[in-house]
Amino acid sequence: MIIAQRPGFLLRAILILIAIAAVAVPMLIVVTAPPPAVARARRVLPPARVVPATVVPEVEPVELVDLSPDEARSFNEEVPFVDGPNPAARPFRLKDTPEALARATDCLAAAVLYEAGDDPTGQRAVAQVVVNRVRHPAFPKTICGVVFEGQDRRTGCQFTFTCDGAMTRWAPPPAMWTRARAVAAAALAGTVFRKVGYATHYHTDWVVPYWQSSLDKLARVGSHLFFRWSGWWGTPPAFGRTVSADEPVIAKLAAFSDAHRTGAALVEADSALAESAEALAKATGLLGTAPVAGDGDSFQVVLPAGTSADAYPQLAAQACGAREWCKYLGWTDAKSVPATGAPDAAQLAAMSFSYLRDRPAGLERTLWNCTQFPRTRPGGCMRRQPLPGPSPTPTSAIITPVMKGPPELGGVRRGPGPVATAVPTPAPRL
Numbered sequence: 001m002i003i004a005q006r007p008g009f010l011l012r013a014i015l016i017l018i019a020i021a022a023v024a025v026p027m028l029i030v031v032t033a034p035p036p037a038v039a040r041a042r043r044v045l046p047p048a049r050v051v052p053a054t055v056v057p058e059v060e061p062v063e064l065v066d067l068s069p070d071e072a073r074s075f076n077e078e079v080p081f082v083d084g085p086n087p088a089a090r091p092f093r094l095k096d097t098p099e100a101l102a103r104a105t106d107c108l109a110a111a112v113l114y115e116a117g118d119d120p121t122g123q124r125a126v127a128q129v130v131v132n133r134v135r136h137p138a139f140p141k142t143i144c145g146v147v148f149e150g151q152d153r154r155t156g157c158q159f160t161f162t163c164d165g166a167m168t169r170w171a172p173p174p175a176m177w178t179r180a181r182a183v184a185a186a187a188l189a190g191t192v193f194r195k196v197g198y199a200t201h202y203h204t205d206w207v208v209p210y211w212q213s214s215l216d217k218l219a220r221v222g223s224h225l226f227f228r229w230s231g232w233w234g235t236p237p238a239f240g241r242t243v244s245a246d247e248p249v250i251a252k253l254a255a256f257s258d259a260h261r262t263g264a265a266l267v268e269a270d271s272a273l274a275e276s277a278e279a280l281a282k283a284t285g286l287l288g289t290a291p292v293a294g295d296g297d298s299f300q301v302v303l304p305a306g307t308s309a310d311a312y313p314q315l316a317a318q319a320c321g322a323r324e325w326c327k328y329l330g331w332t333d334a335k336s337v338p339a340t341g342a343p344d345a346a347q348l349a350a351m352s353f354s355y356l357r358d359r360p361a362g363l364e365r366t367l368w369n370c371t372q373f374p375r376t377r378p379g380g381c382m383r384r385q386p387l388p389g390p391s392p393t394p395t396s397a398i399i400t401p402v403m404k405g406p407p408e409l410g411g412v413r414r415g416p417g418p419v420a421t422a423v424p425t426p427a428p429r430l
Helices: 009-032 037-043 071-078 098-116 122-135 145-148 174-185 210-214 260-286 309-320 345-350
Strands: 201-204 215-221 223-227 298-302 323-329 354-356 363-368 384-385 426-429
Touching: 098 122, 098 145, 098 174, 122 145, 122 201, 122 215, 122 223, 201 298, 215 309, 298 309, 309 354, 309 363, 354 384, 354 426
Parallel strands: 298 323
Antiparallel strands: 201 223, 215 223, 323 354, 354 363, 384 426
16 A cells, blocks of 8 residues: 655645745736826837937827726826926016006916916916027917917917907906916016926826827926926026017907006007008009019119008008018108119118018018108117218318318428218118
8 A cells, every 4th residue: 555645845845935925916917017008108208218418399189088087097197207407497587568568468367367276376387488499499479379370270370368268258356356467577577487497388187188298297286297308408507598579469369468458459459551562552553563673582672662661561462471581671762763773772771661571580670761751669669870981082182171270380390281071870670
């Protein structure tokens, strides 16, 4: 009879370890594996990309990953905050005309109010992002341009309240609007919200935008997460762009902004002037004025009599069309218009209006002859430069004036008499 031997101690230990592993490993996988929504978001988000310093980064439209709010929160919790310094932005002070500053203040007030509600801390964070954007070359050059970028496209707007109908559904009470304007005015006068640094993007924690994967997560303020571009475009030297002082009028703000309500009325007046100028130009054949010979992007025209000088830019825009580069020079006196070629100094002095467009260089300049059209707009006048005067009279033709006084002293050498100098006549500089 064969008696079975009991397994040894070592064999029993191995069997026990195998049994434990069979239970523990699957459990560990279940516990440590990311939730299905997080894994799905990682699959659909584009890979992280660092834009080189030689290429201005593209501002992507706001498109969201298809996740529920809870799934989005889970994913956002998995995204770590960036290592390294998060320097505070430099103070920003907007130096505009009073009218433009009022428009910028109201645009920024609308942004902080509709994006952060009546929360002062959240409002300051949003205001800092707008200020950071206006100094960054990837965004528009004005406060209103930044806030209302893409407002006509439902998915192209950068701040959702500008294109989702929020401004038609709700208007802020006067007291709330006053508080938001105070936050905006402080941000435009040098106040810095240090926590978000140079952030140019943010979103609430219950959504995941596609652009998130290429940005560094900087800070959380309430329910908002703040980001900056990875690489050089998120560093302080990238925020050195010169800001434009030409704040646009936003018709959507006219309901509760005096600055934009008055501006909208002026825009309507300018539009009426433009229509009358166009009608008059068509009647006189000026819209068909031929360009200067040999240069299809330059126009030298007689400006229509009886047209307001404020309508001249519309005439220039009509003539230039969609050209990337265009020069439009106008005279009220037909006799001063050059027949061919570039104007001489006298014709430049008589020129009434000039318009220059150079889109590749980001230049668009409109100037008036303020001797003919006194204007109060800063920078809207042509600068004057001297016309060449007549040649000096030859020395041999100078007549020495007769001087009363003591008689000539022998042996004393006298210098030549004074030479008459022509007084220069100023001429405008384009």
